[in-house]
Amino acid sequence: MNATKLLQYLSTRLRGPRLDGALAVLALVLAILPARALAPWTGDVARIVAVPIVPIMHLGMALRERIRPPREVFDPRAPEVIELEMAAERYRTLFEQSRLKTEALERDLAAVKAVRARAGSGGVQLETAAVIGIDPTRREGLVRISLGARHGVHRDAAVILRGDIFGGVVANDPAEFVSLVRPSVRCSLGVRIYPDEGVDADRAPAVFPGTVLKPADGGVWLGDLASDAEVREGQVVRLADDRYGNVSKGMRVGRVRRVLPNDQVPLARVVEVEPLAHLVDEATVVVAIDPPEGTP
């Protein structure tokens, strides 16, 4: 009875803007009700309200799928997917190969540029060669490279490693397309010994102690040295021998490993030098080819 009266009262009082205000207050109260007060009934009301619009939504979804079809379900085991993955792997490998090749070519180019800077305009031709064969016994350390007489390679042509390391010389008359290289560690070399921290460019090479290195067992050189010369371990040894051409003159050869007393000559010492790089460990080298005789 009271409820009926309340409804009658509300219907007479709540009209126009007052009704709008009351509805807004009710909406605000509902909006800030905690979840435990809303969850039991709002979900059910929503489900009831959704009933009439579900058919229209189905129609809308059908239209949507018609206009923009959904993507097919991805099957990672489908043959075309496996084929694509294999192709991607193949191309990745090829890309990696190309990248390594590019890096190797860039290294070669840098080495050639470094040697060319040393060679100046003396007419010396610089060619990059690949190391294609190594002496299996490694006793002599001979190496076969991919340049021969057809490319202008001649006997005693200097072989340069990493831009400024004297690696050896072409051993004998080269074949048409390949040559045999004798590593520097098997050559007698006239050298000078420089401080490892660098030298003043104005100082003449003659002020630095010199010696002739001779191959010794263990892949090193030995050379006699005057006792008054100041030589320490770790000093850099550079080529000072005219026999190997101007390009290789001044190139690094090795590093002083030990300075030993000379038993036979008390006033002299023996210097033991180890090579900075081994020809057999390189993949590419640069060959300095002198111009043919008669060429200006």
Added chain:
Amino acid sequence: MRWAVYILFTLIALAIDASFGGILKIGESQPRFLPCVVVFAILSAPRPYAVRIAMMAGLLADLLSPVLRSDGTQLVVLGPWTLGFALGSLAVVPLRTLLYRRNPISSGFATLVFSLLASVVFVAVWVLRMLLLRDETPSWWPGTGGGEVWRQAKVALVNGLVAVPTVWLLEKTRPLWGFSTAKRVIPGAARDLA
């Protein structure tokens, strides 16, 4: 105004928003047809009904946009869109005298204003709810309320664009709506002569 027709069009708009509307997305902003229908009705219905018809549409929007809670259950919160639409309608009602109501471009502008204010209130109510009830998170969580307003502003802009053709189509259905076309007769010299 025929309420049945209004409810029917509101439900159709809600259904389109929930299904077909996705293909009209511009960027991340999906236009909504519900504000277009509501603005069309507000601009043509008797002024005292404006807030009520907007609140009814807002209530339907609330009922059909549940939020996902942290425990995986869905919760339907009544109020945010209801209040938002109410404020939107209060902003649009004064425009009735400024705009040519049957012009779709006018309706597009009105829809933009309506949607913008509705979204501001929607975000404000959720922020209030978050402050009062610490365990509640809105649909834009973990984003910020400001970010949501910005996103809704872009949606409002798209709503304004979509409203132009939508209201043009709704104008074709005007006879169904039963809007009052009675004019107030003012006595004057011309009438006296007649």
